[in-house]
Amino acid sequence: MPDSTLNNKNRDSLFIPDLCHTSAVFILVLVAELFVLTQVLAFPGSNGFDWNRLATTSLFVQWIVLCSAAVLCRLRLLLRNSPTAVIVSAVLVTVLTITLVVTLLAQWFLWRDAFLLTYPDWAQLLRHGVIALIMTAMLLRYFYIQHEASRQEIANANARFQALQARIRPHFLFNSMNSIASLIHINQDKAEEAVEDLSDLFRSSLQEAGNLISLSREIELCKGYLRIEKHRLGDRLDSEWRFHNLPETLPATLSIPPLTLQPVVENAVYHGIQPRQQGGTVSVDIALDNDKVTIRVQNPVPENSEQAVEQGNRLALENIRSRLQLLYGNHASVDTHLTLNNGAEIYETIISYPENKLSTA
DSSP states (O other), X not given: OOOOHHHHHXXXXXXXXXXXXXXXXXXXXXXXXXXXXXXXXXXXXXXXXXXXXXXXXXXXXXXXXXXXXXXXXXXHHHHTTSOHHHHHHHHHHHHHHHHHHHHHHHIIIIITTTXXXXXXXXXXXXXXXXXXXXXXXXXXXXXXXXXXXXXXXXXXXXXXXXXXXXXXXXXXHHHHHHHHHHHHTTOHHHHHHXXXXXXXXXXXXXXXXXXXXXXXXXXXXXXXXXXXXXXXXXXXXXXXXXXXXXXXXXXXXXXXXXXXXXXXXXXXXXXXXXXXXXXXXXXXXXXXXXXXXXXXXXXXXOTTOHHHHHHHHHHHHHHHHHHXXXXXXXXXXXXEXXXXXTTEEEEEEEEEEEOOBOOOO
C-alpha cells in the first residue's frame, strides 16, 4: 500500500539532522566557525585581532566538527529506533572522544614546541572536553525542539488534510444516491446496476488509506462515477479521456491525492451537463511535462448559468486547492475560467501539481 506523503515527511523520527547531506554539514561548519570567531573576538591578543590564532583555532575546531559529522553520519542508522537518552548519550560520547583525540594530536603536532606544553596537557584536555559537551548539548537541545515543532506541524497538517478529504466523501455519496433515487422511478434495472457501481466505487474509495493513490486508480473512480450518471442521463452524457506525454496505460507509480479529480468531474456533470437539455461531453486531458502533472477538465456551460456554475464548483475546488497546498505548497494550483471552443462557451478547470512516484515497496 502506498505511503502517505505527509507521513513520509515525518517517517524519520530521529531528531538529530542527517549529517550525510552536505547542506547539514555546511550549516554545522558555519556555526562552528562563528563560535571560533566569537571566541577570538572576545579574547584578543596584545596586538589586537590575532589572525594566526583564528586560523589555528578554526583548523582545530573544524577537524572536530568534520570528524564528528562523519562518524554521526554512519552512527545515525544504528540510532534510528533508539530511545532519546541513548541517542543523546551516544552523540555526547562520540563528540567528546573525537575532541579529546584531536586535542591530543594538536598538542603533539601544533602546540608542543610552540607553547612548550607538557604532553599531555590534562588541564587543556579537560577544558576542551567540557566545552565540547556544553556546545553539543546545546545543539542537541535545539535540534530536539526543532524536531518536535516540525512533528507537531506535520501532525496538524495531516489532520487538516484528512478532515478536508472526509468532507468530500459524503458530498460524493449523497449526489450519487440522488442519482440512483431518480433512476428508481424511471428504470429499476438501471437503478440496481447503479447501486452495484456505487457500492464498488465507495468501497474502493474508503480503502485508500494514504494521502496519495495512483492516478490510474483515481481515473477508475471517475469512470465508475460517470457510469452511474450515464444510467441516469443516458445519451445526454458523454466523456472523453486524452493523455499527453503519457502511455495509454498509466504507470502505477504516478500518483495523485485521492478524490482530487472525481469532484471536478462530478461538478462538470451536475453544473455543466445536467442543466442542458441536449447534454454534452465532459473532457479530461492529462499531461505530464517537466515533472509536473496537469489535468484539464472541460464541460459546456448551460445558457445564462455562469454564476450558478461558479457557485456550484466553489466548495469542491476550495477543498481540492487546500489539500494540494498542504501537500505541495505553492508548487500546486487549481484554476478555473471560461473559454470558447468552436463558438461555444466551455468551463475549464486546470489542476497542476508536481509529479509523485509512489513507493512500490
